[in-house]
Amino acid sequence: MKGAVMQQDNERSELFTPSAEDLAGVEAWFAEYDALAARGAVQEIADLAVFPLNLATDVPGGFGAVSQWDREEFVRVMTEVMGGGTAGMETKSVRTPRFLTPNLVLVETEATVTVEGQRQSMRYADLLVRTADGWAFQTMVQGGWGHGWPPATRG
Numbered sequence: 756m757k758g759a760v761m762q763q764d765n766e767r768s769e770l771f772t773p774s775a776e777d778l779a780g781v782e783a784w785f786a787e788y789d790a791l792a793a794r795g796a797v798q799e800i801a802d803l804a805v806f807p808l809n810l811a812t813d814v815p816g817g818f819g820a821v822s823q824w825d826r827e828e829f830v831r832v833m834t835e836v837m838g839g840g841t842a843g844m845e846t847k848s849v850r851t852p853r854f855l856t857p858n859l860v861l862v863e864t865e866a867t868v869t870v871e872g873q874r875q876s877m878r879y880a881d882l883l884v885r886t887a888d889g890w891a892f893q894t895m896v897q898g899g900w901g902h903g904w905p906p907a908t909r910g
Contacts, residue, residue: 773854781852781860781883784890789846797833801826805884809894814901821907845869858885 784803791800807823814820824832848866855861863880879897883890 771854771856773852773857773860777854777857778852781862781890782850784883785848785850785862788892789848792837795834795837797830797837800833801830803891804829805886805891805893808892809882810900811894811896812900812904813898814904814906816906818906820901820904822904859883860890 788800788803791803804826806826806829808825808829810822810824812820846866846868848864851863851865853861853863860883861880862883863878865876865878867874867876869875877897879895881892881896882894884893885891
């Protein structure tokens with residue numbers, strides 16, 4: 756609502772500062788994800804997500820695009836993308852988690868991938884949400900995936 760004031764619980768009125776344990780939990784989640792990706796274990800990666808999964812990217816022509824995937828679509832697309840896994844790729848990632856609350860963390864990743872001597876750098880972000888079963892990714896943001904997607908429209 757325009758002009759409405761958002762209220763938060765008193766316990767959330769201060770910026771959350773993650774503990775070493777909070778940071779270690781996110782690092783452990785990504786270690787598990789990376790190990791699964793190396794094997795191409797897309798079904799198991801899907802177990803680490805909350806569906807519907809939100810995606811934001813851009814399309815040729817300079818506009819953003821968004822989509823929601825169910826588990827079936829995620830598995831189909833990621834199986835195509837990952838093929839037999841990422842084990843044959845040299846990947847170096849620097850991840851910067853930004854906790855919004857104890858249960859929501861935006862993680863920006865700067866990665867360099869080398870395949871057969873060809874190097875590519877990329878930046879992407881994930882929104883992880885804490886669930887009863889641990890961290891899960893719910894939103895993926897990365898440029899360049901939107902070929903064939905309709906551009907986002909407002910309203």
